[in-house]
Amino acid sequence: MPNKKLRVHDMLARIQEQLHYSGCISDYDWGMYQYAFRSVLELLKSKFRGTSKCRISGWTKQELLSLIQPHGRNSLLNLYQTLVINLYYDSFVTPPVKTQLGPKNFYCCYCNATASFQKFDKLNRRQGNYGYICDGLCDASVSYHEGDKMPMGTLADEPLRKLRDRAKKAVDAFAIKSGLGLTDAYGLMAERMGLSMVDIPIARLDFEQCEAYLRSIESLKTLSKNKRFDYLKYLGISKGEE
Numbered sequence: 001m002p003n004k005k006l007r008v009h010d011m012l013a014r015i016q017e018q019l020h021y022s023g024c025i026s027d028y029d030w031g032m033y034q035y036a037f038r039s040v041l042e043l044l045k046s047k048f049r050g051t052s053k054c055r056i057s058g059w060t061k062q063e064l065l066s067l068i069q070p071h072g073r074n075s076l077l078n079l080y081q082t083l084v085i086n087l088y089y090d091s092f093v094t095p096p097v098k099t100q101l102g103p104k105n106f107y108c109c110y111c112n113a114t115a116s117f118q119k120f121d122k123l124n125r126r127q128g129n130y131g132y133i134c135d136g137l138c139d140a141s142v143s144y145h146e147g148d149k150m151p152m153g154t155l156a157d158e159p160l161r162k163l164r165d166r167a168k169k170a171v172d173a174f175a176i177k178s179g180l181g182l183t184d185a186y187g188l189m190a191e192r193m194g195l196s197m198v199d200i201p202i203a204r205l206d207f208e209q210c211e212a213y214l215r216s217i218e219s220l221k222t223l224s225k226n227k228r229f230d231y232l233k234y235l236g237i238s239k240g241e242e
């Protein structure tokens with residue numbers, strides 16, 4: 001039971017250490033973990049202001065998990081919140097324990113069935129590879145992070161998979177052509193789409209967002225054709241800072 005007064009920075013360091021201890025040392029979305037943990041702290045602060053429950057130290061793991069568990073289906077953020085809470089509390093356990101990472105159960109946003117971590121062979125594509133696949137076998141799927149086996153985003157049917165693929169290729173090509181590099185190109189797109197960096201991975205975009213994403217890249221290309229367009233200035237990035 002954690003009772004030390006820790007700063008958020010230190011809590012995050014514990015979480016990352018526990019994640020590594022549990023066997024995940026690469027290919028995981030650390031930004032998403034940080035975002036999920038901070039969102040839990042924010043929730044407590046806003047919902048329980050003025051009581052001992054406004055801090056994480058006022059909660060047991062089980063209490064906090066049941067607060068976070070939604071009544072319906074788990075969203076991707078819910079999954080990360082649950083995992084990050086487990087990691088945080090497990091980091092205080094002696095002797096050390098490993099936190100159970102993925103595969104996690106997920107759900108299909110098309111047919112409302114559960115989705116689980118399994119081989120794509122069932123769907124007769126991407127043979128031999130694993131991913132999160134709709135248990136209702138409606139053909140929706142999404143790939144995963146090898147490190148923690150968390151889904152990359154929401155499940156996608158074929159039209160959305162194709163659109164995500166186009167958006168991914170478009171932003172990758174734009175990153176090279178504009179000279180921005182991947183991180184800044186994704187940052188620019190996040191800004192234009194009004195999304196946080198956490199939400200910007202293509203696998204998290206829905207159909208309409210992908211269409212808007214593609215339109216946005218097209219308009220950027222047009223903009224850069226018309227005049228000498230300084231992307232870095234547009235982004236507010238100074239080369240000297242890197």
Ligand SMILES: [Zn+2]
Pocket residue numbers: 108109110111112113134135136137138139140
């Ligand atoms: Zn389905």
